[in-house]
Structures are given as C-alpha cells and as structure tokens.
Amino acid sequence: MNFSFLHPLRTGAALLLLIPLASTSSVTNWAERGPAKTSPIAKAPTASPLQGAKPDPAVIAQFGLYNNATLQKLIDTKGKQMTAVSDRPGDYGFTVVDSPIINAFATPDGHVYFTRGIMAYFNDEAQFAGVLGHELGHITAQHGKKQQTRGTIAGIGMILGSVLAPRVMQSVGGVAQQVVGLGMLKYSRNDENEADGLGVKYSTKIGYDASHMADFFQTLQRTEAQSGAGGIPTFLSSHPNSADRYTRVKSLAAQAKQSAGRSTFAVNRDQYLRSIEGLNYGEDPRQGFVESGVFYHPDLKFRFPIPSGWKSQNSPEQFQMAEPNGKALLVFLGAGNTSLDAAGQALAKQIGLQSANAQKTTINGFPALVFEGDQAATDQQSTPAHVLAQLIQDGQSVYAFVGLAAPASFSTYAPQFQQVAQGYARLTDASKLNRQPEHIRIKTATTATTLASALAANGIPSKRYEELAILNGMKTTDRLSKGMLYKVVGK
Numbered sequence: 061m062n063f064s065f066l067h068p069l070r071t072g073a074a075l076l077l078l079i080p081l082a083s084t085s086s087v088t089n090w091a092e093r094g095p096a097k098t099s100p101i102a103k104a105p106t107a108s109p110l111q112g113a114k115p116d117p118a119v120i121a122q123f124g125l126y127n128n129a130t131l132q133k134l135i136d137t138k139g140k141q142m143t144a145v146s147d148r149p150g151d152y153g154f155t156v157v158d159s160p161i162i163n164a165f166a167t168p169d170g171h172v173y174f175t176r177g178i179m180a181y182f183n184d185e186a187q188f189a190g191v192l193g194h195e196l197g198h199i200t201a202q203h204g205k206k207q208q209t210r211g212t213i214a215g216i217g218m219i220l221g222s223v224l225a226p227r228v229m230q231s232v233g234g235v236a237q238q239v240v241g242l243g244m245l246k247y248s249r250n251d252e253n254e255a256d257g258l259g260v261k262y263s264t265k266i267g268y269d270a271s272h273m274a275d276f277f278q279t280l281q282r283t284e285a286q287s288g289a290g291g292i293p294t295f296l297s298s299h300p301n302s303a304d305r306y307t308r309v310k311s312l313a314a315q316a317k318q319s320a321g322r323s324t325f326a327v328n329r330d331q332y333l334r335s336i337e338g339l340n341y342g343e344d345p346r347q348g349f350v351e352s353g354v355f356y357h358p359d360l361k362f363r364f365p366i367p368s369g370w371k372s373q374n375s376p377e378q379f380q381m382a383e384p385n386g387k388a389l390l391v392f393l394g395a396g397n398t399s400l401d402a403a404g405q406a407l408a409k410q411i412g413l414q415s416a417n418a419q420k421t422t423i424n425g426f427p428a429l430v431f432e433g434d435q436a437a438t439d440q441q442s443t444p445a446h447v448l449a450q451l452i453q454d455g456q457s458v459y460a461f462v463g464l465a466a467p468a469s470f471s472t473y474a475p476q477f478q479q480v481a482q483g484y485a486r487l488t489d490a491s492k493l494n495r496q497p498e499h500i501r502i503k504t505a506t507t508a509t510t511l512a513s514a515l516a517a518n519g520i521p522s523k524r525y526e527e528l529a530i531l532n533g534m535k536t537t538d539r540l541s542k543g544m545l546y547k548v549v550g551k
C-alpha cells in the first residue's frame with residue numbers, strides 16, 4: 061500500500077474541513093482524476109461573475125500552496141497570455157499546489173491548478189503549455205458548468221466535511237473510495253476531445269509546438285503502467301482510448317502549425333528544465349509520512365499507529381484513516397493552541413454532536429478529553445454518525461482523533477479508535493525526524509551517453525532507472541548528446 065495521496069499536514073488550519081464546504085464550484089480534472097469538489101446538493105448554474113482569479117480556499121486546504129516563485133510566474137504568465145487569445149477571456153487564475161500527484165485541474169469558476177507533481181513530469185514548456193491550454197479549455201468551453209447542472213460530481217468536500225455532515229453520512233460506504241480516489245470527475249469523451257483541441261489551439265496561438273502535448277500523454281501512460289510502484293492514480297482507466305487521443309492531438313497540432321502563419325514553434329526544453337531545478341519530488345516527509353503502519357510527523361514531532369489494513373491520506377488540515385470498506389473513519393487533526401476544554405467545545409460544535417459528555421482523562425501520559433455522541437440529524441435522508449472524539453494536549457497544541465461509524469457498527473470500531481489514540485507519542489527517532497524530501501536536480505551530459513549510463517554516473521540505483529526514464533520522457537537506452545540536460549532526483 062503506497063498512495064501518492066499523502067499530503068502535508070500542517071498546524072493551524074484546524075477545523076476547516078469539519079465544516080461542510082459551502083462552495084459550489086466543481087473541480088474539473090486533467091485526465092479525469094484527482095479531486096473533484098462540489099456541494100452535496102446539485103445546484104442550477106448561477107449567473108454569478110467568475111471568481112477565478114483567487115485560488116479556492118478549499119482546494120488550498122486540501123493540497124497546500126507550493127511556494128515557488130519561478131513556477132508560479134511561469135503559470136501566471138502563460139495562463140494570462142493564453143486567456144487573452146482564448147474564446148472566452150476572463151479574470152482567470154493559475155496556481156501551483158503542493159501535491160506529488162501528477163495532476164492538473166480547473167474549477168468552472170475560472171481557476172486552474174497544477175500540482176508540483178505534474179510540473180516535475182513535464183519535459184519542456186510546450187508540454188506544459190498544451191496541458192495548460194487543455195485545462196483553460198475546460199473553463200472557456202464551460203464543461204464544469206454542464207457537469208454541475210447534471211449533478212454528477214462527487215467532491216473533495218466529501219473527504220471530511222460532508223462526511224461529517226449528516227446528509228452524507230448515509231453514504232459512509234463511500235468514504236473509503238473518497239479517501240483513496242479523491243472523487244473523480246468524469247468528463248464526457250466529447251468534452252475531453254474539445255479540451256484537447258482547445259489546448260492545441262491556445263498553445264499554438266502563443267507560439268508553442270502543440271505536438272508535444274501529445275507526447276505528454278505517453279508520459280502519463282507510462283506513469284500509470286508504473287503505478288504499482290509509485291501509487292500514481294489511474295489515467296488509463298478513464299481513458300481506454302488514449303492511443304486515439306495521442307494520434308488525434310498529433311494531427312490537430314500538425315494542422316494548427318500549418319495554419320498558424322509561422323514556421324518556428326517554441327519547445328523551450330532547457331528553459332523549462334532549469335525552471336524546475338530543486339522542485340520537491342514525491343511526498344514531502346517533513347509534512348508527515350506513513351511507514352510500516354505508523355504515521356510520523358517530523359516537523360510536529362509526533363507519531364501514532366494506523367489500524368492494520370486501513371487506508372490513509374494526509375492533507376494540510378488532517379490525516380485520515382479509513383476502514384477498507386468505508387465502514388469507519390478516523391480523522392486526526394489539530395484542534396488549536398488552546399485549552400482542552402475550549403478545544404473540545406469547539407470541536408463538538410463543529411461536528412454537530414448532541415449530548416456530548418466530555419470526560420477528562422490521560423491518554424498515554426498526555427492530558428486528554430474524551431467525548432462520544434451522535435451527530436445531530438438535520439434532514440430526513442440522513443443517517444447521523446456516532447462519533448468518538450479523543451483530544452490530546454501535547455505542549456501548546458491540542459490534537460483530536462475523531463472516529464466515526466454508523467451507530468449500529470460503532471462498537472466494532474471504537475476499540476480501534478482508542479488504540480490509535482493510545483499509541484500517540486512524541487517522535488524521538490532521529491532517522492524519522494531528519495527525513496528529507498527528494499528534489500529534482502538538472503544535470504548536463506558531459507559526454508555523449510545513454511540515459512542509463514548518465515543515471516548510473518549520478519549514483520541512481522538501477523531499480524530506479526525506469527522511474528527516472530519516465531520522468532525524463534525517454535527510454536533508458538535513449539542517447540544523450542554532450543551538453544544535453546536531463547533530470548535526476550536526490551536530496
């Protein structure tokens with residue numbers, strides 16, 4: 061079990077996702093995967109003006125911002141250039157988020173998000189620009205709005221917010237899927253094809269060679285084939301005909317180049333590679349990582365066990381553990397720098413607990429507060445969850461373990477909820493405390509050689525050659541000419 065969905069857990073943001081998300085924007089995905097978000101209630105499209113210039117706080121809560129001035133400037137500049145030549149210019153926004161998942165997605169309100177994961181896998185600006193145009197295309201062609209009207213979208217709001225919302229608790233069976241899949245928004249083939257066409261059109265219009273966008277499909281397919289090792293989400297499952305898509309984009313690109321009225325098109329390979337020098341690669345263990353059934357947080361210096369066989373997911377706000385069949389959910393989150401009593405009261409209110417009798421106790425030596433109760437039902441459809449909240453005071457911080465299950469099966473899972481909290485401890489193991497993320501390093505071939513030899517010369521173990529070949533958009537046997545740039549990863 062090795063998910064790429066482990067996101068940073070940070071202090072401070074505390075209870076945000078416990079509140080059902082009010083936003084109704086849905087998220088559209090590059091390659092139909094990754095987070096999708098909407099209100100649990102399907103709403104008719106509104107005539108409200110586009111709000112896309114600012115990133116959605118709910119998306120940032122889920123992923124975190126990736127603070128990299130170079131990449132943010134690149135996406136802003138190219139995004140604005142493309143917006144100006146698009147079919148529906150508007151005040152759109154562009155943001156790089158801190159996730160190792162290879163993904164890009166757009167909200168219909170006009171914001172495009174690229175993960176640092178996808179930025180690591182592009183090999184030139186033309187690939188980047190093609191995907192940017194594709195996502196912008198979903199916005200300008202208003203695909204997300206159609207989706208929203210059809211009411212078919214599941215959302216990242218469900219990850220916890222709506223799960224705790226009584227109305228969605230009825231679908232506790234869907235929790236595990238949310239945790240693992242983050243809710244996939246599927247576009248129709250037509251929408252997807254249209255967005256591909258717009259990606260070609262917009263990237264060509266601002267001067268790029270759009271055929272490179274098709275090449276990036278191959279990178280995605282290869283990451284999928286490798287996903288057993290890397291846990292990269294499926295691309296092919298939602299694109300059974302991606303070979304067709306590759307051919308189609310290649311031919312659209314050729315046509316676009318012919319009618320563009322110019323003879324040279326930018327690729328900017330070296331420029332792009334230099335812009336991702338130092339980019340974080342893979343999970344950032346500083347923000348929490350799972351190893352052998354234990355969650356470690358080096359920056360916050362704590363650890364606790366994960367119930368055996370459960371799925372887990374880290375995000376800036378919380379760490380979630382789900383029973384494999386979605387019958388129970390245990391969420392760990394920061395509950396503020398306050399007293400246990402105050403934190404407990406705030407938490408009970410946020411969860412909507414009725415008749416919660418809080419008891420002071422100690423858990424593994426830490427001052428603690430525990431309460432249990434039923435969520436208040438707010439409409440007829442709901443099946444409120446039974447909840448066990450265990451709050452632990454660790455120095456200045458209060459952390460909460462919130463366990464949820466249907467009332468009928470709650471007693472089955474309560475002991476596991478308790479065992480996890482009992483296993484909460486300070487992290488003192490230096491090998492965990494000092495864990496560092498890997499980074500992309502751009503190297504120059506000092507002589508004509510194969511990619512595999514170049515990787516070997518940089519001390520990359522042979523078991524990672526294929527992974528690195530995919531990252532470079534090459535085969536291990538491909539030749540590098542003297543002076544050519546290529547990627548390796550290292551601390």
Ligand SMILES: [Zn+2]
Nearest residue numbers: 089090091255
């Ligand atoms: Zn798409």
